[in-house]
Amino acid sequence: MSTARRLAALAGVVVLTLTACGSGDEPAGDAQAGGPCTIDPDVTLNFINAGGAESDAIQAGFIDPFTERTGVEVRLDPPNELGRLQAAVTAGDTGYDLFSTESTTLEQAKSLDLFEQLDYDSVDMAPSREEALDDYAFGFQYYSTIMSWRPEATGGQALTSWADFFDTEQFPGRRALADYPAFTVPIALLADGVDPEELYPLDIDRAFAFLEDHADDVAVWWEAGAQPPELLSGGEVDFSMVWSGRIVTEAEELGLEYTFDDGLLDLAYIGIPKGAENYCEAMSFLQEVSEPENQAVAAGVLPYTGPAEGIDEFLPEADLGLFPTSEENVGKQVLQDPEWWFDNGDEVQLRWEEFKLSR
Helix, strand or coil: CCHHHHHHHHHHHCCCCCCCCCCCCCCCCCHHHCCCCCCCCCCEEEEECCCCHHHHHHHHHHHHHHHHHHCCEEEECCCCCHHHHHHHHHCCCCCCCEEEEEHHHHHHHHHCCCECCCCHHHCCCCCECHHHECCCEEEEEEEEEEEEECHHHCCCCCCCCHHHHCCCCCCCCCEEEECCHHHHHHHHHHHCCCCHHHCCCCCHHHHHHHHHHHHHHEEEEECCCCHHHHHHHCCCCCEEEEEHHHCCCCHHHHCCEEEEEEEEEEEEEEECECCCCCHHHHHHHHHHHHCHHHHHHHHHHCCCCCCECCHHHHCCHHHHHHCCCCHHHHCCCEECCHHHHHHHHHHHHHHHHHHHHHC
16 A cells, blocks of 8 residues: 555544543633633634645544534634734634644744633643643644655665755755745755754854855755655756655655655644633643544644654554654754744845845
8 A cells, every 4th residue: 555545544544532621520610710621512613724734634633533522613714824813813803713823923923912821731631742832822733844855866875964965966966945944044054064953043144155155056946845746756856855744645656765864843833812712612622632643643634743742653653754753753853943933034034035136
């Protein structure tokens, strides 16, 4: 069975065993004041999310078992633009209960006071990685920026670092990089020999000096995640930076190689918009999201794993190499720093625009 089919089958195979919300038969309490969370099964939660494959993964992994357990319906309502959330909160619209976003946008939303503080004690959250337990949002989905290549371009040798990726003498060929500084600037520093544990705070001057020295080696600066597999399989480039979810299930079929070595690991979050009417129900949904069984089902639809401890035991052993936070891969990568990007993103973007004009 192909990798893609094995992953698709996973969504229908995992048996879900879930704990009840809050403290069972205890009387209802005010979750936002620290009491146990009880829910109204007649509520419908409105969830602003990214759409596309994320919607499919959220539906199969989290919404279906949540509705089965509680009776609460969840309606997905993409897209998840920050301006949309800000407009709703500013207008006093309390009809939105959940909002998914990537890590840097989460920092923006927090600075604008757009999310409720989460009361993790009001529900029975499964144990999770520390960075997922933000005070204002729960990290539900890791994704990685990694390298992929045509095996004939390396003579069958595997790349193991971004230094290898940029080594045009040992590995001649055409390169493709993302036209996004949040991914390309950190990778430039890793390629230039910065220790992953000392990556942040980023040395912007050093990063752009490296990129300027290697700009002529880059044939394509891609803007959409679907481009790298097409560029590689079509022979337009030999090496490319790529988002892991775009390559891991297709690499075998396309005859491509990839590695999580030196990858950039990041995390998407779900928060509760400020003033949301259905806080307890939304917290109960986040409990559902925290369960490793559910995260495994979601990963079977979209190969991005969640933060639950022990998630590997719920994933197919033969496919553990596909997932960003499997024990096999997580230690090879460096976690992005969204707070640094929130504080310094504007400066980096200006430098990036100047760099683009010069290349």
